[in-house]
Amino acid sequence: MHPNPAFRQSPRDQNLAFARDRGFGLLTVNGPEGPLAAHVPFLLNDDASFAELHLARSNPIARAGLPAPALIAISGPDAYISPDWYGAHEQVPDQVPTWNYVAVHLRGTLELLPEDALRPHVDALSAEHEGRITDKRPWTSAKMTEGAMPRMMRMILPFRFRVASVEGTWKLNQNKTPEIRARAAAALARGNASAQEIAALIRRDLG
Numbered sequence: 001m002h003p004n005p006a007f008r009q010s011p012r013d014q015n016l017a018f019a020r021d022r023g024f025g026l027l028t029v030n031g032p033e034g035p036l037a038a039h040v041p042f043l044l045n046d047d048a049s050f051a052e053l054h055l056a057r058s059n060p061i062a063r064a065g066l067p068a069p070a071l072i073a074i075s076g077p078d079a080y081i082s083p084d085w086y087g088a089h090e091q092v093p094d095q096v097p098t099w100n101y102v103a104v105h106l107r108g109t110l111e112l113l114p115e116d117a118l119r120p121h122v123d124a125l126s127a128e129h130e131g132r133i134t135d136k137r138p139w140t141s142a143k144m145t146e147g148a149m150p151r152m153m154r155m156i157l158p159f160r161f162r163v164a165s166v167e168g169t170w171k172l173n174q175n176k177t178p179e180i181r182a183r184a185a186a187a188l189a190r191g192n193a194s195a196q197e198i199a200a201l202i203r204r205d206l207g
Contacts, residue, residue, distance in 0.1 A: 001105060001167055006174040008167070015104045015168035016048045018076060023128065025074040027053070027161075029061055029110060036061045042072065042161065043125055051106065051161040052113070052121050061110070062157050070110035070161060076102030077197035081173065085187040086180045100188075100198045105167040113158040119149075121158050172202045181206060 002008075019025070028037045038061050042053040051072065055062045083095035113121075123141055130138035141149050173181045181202055188199035 001103065001169045002171055004171075004175065007169050007171040009174075010168045010170050012166050015166050016044065018102065018168070019072075019074045019104045019106060019166075020044045020048075022074050022076065025072040025106075027061065027070060027072050027110070029064055029068050029070045031060060031064055036064060040072075041125060041129075043121070043128060044163075048163055048166070050108075050163055052117075052124075052158065053161060054118065054121060054125075054156045054158050056156055062112075062159075066159075067109050067111035070108060072106040072161060074104045074106070076104075077194040077201070078102070079188055079191060079195040079198040081184055082187070085184045086176065087183055092180060100171050100173060100184075100202075101169070102171070102198075102201070103169050106161070106163050106165075107167070108164040109162045111160050111162065113160050115158065118153055118156065118158040122153065122156075170201070170205075172198065172205055174205070178206055 023043065024039070024041050026037055027040045027042075028035055030036070038055060038059055040053045040055065042051040044051045078099060078101035081098045081100055083092075083097055086092040086095050119141075126139065126141070130140075173184055176184070185199040185202040185206075188195040188202070191199075
């Protein structure tokens with residue numbers, strides 16, 4: 001997370017809304033031989049006091065000594081920023097390339113849940129994301145043949161991540177003038193989908 005306070009002004013509710021909407025992040029814990037990491041979907045509860053997730057039984061994190069301090073890093077759009085986009089060198093001298101991005105870190109404690117918590121979790125997880133698809137009826141585990149779902153669930157375990165703190169970085173050239181930021185946004189708008197998302201965020205921030 002970038003330490004510049006200019007990029008760390010987003011309120012907790014905005015950071016949590018971003019994390020909730022993405023619903024996917026990089027879970028990390030300290031292992032006996034170094035950091036352990038897993039890319040996981042998760043569900044935040046209503047007051048964001050915890051998130052629920054699952055891991056394969058064979059995942060090293062699932063076999064680590066829990067409960068343990070952990071972090072979930074949620075990444076958003078990102079884009080390279082060329083100093084040429086800021087304006088003529090004579091007007092804006094001595095600029096260097098940088099990277100704009102959005103990221104939220106949830107810090108807390110990861111703990112194993114009882115196995116009877118698994119089925120409600122996976123059903124809630126699929127319901128959340130199936131509900132975002134508007135052109136079909138939602139898939140549910142009821143479509144599985146009898147016995148198939150229990151067999152598959154034997155391969156995974158449920159976990160709870162108790163959220164202790166929320167940190168967000170929205171690095172959108174806030175340390176530049178509005179004119180420079182607008183020029184960068186215009187250039188980003190001609191880029192790929194991620195660059196276009198950053199452009200839209202800069203323009204929204206500029207009002």
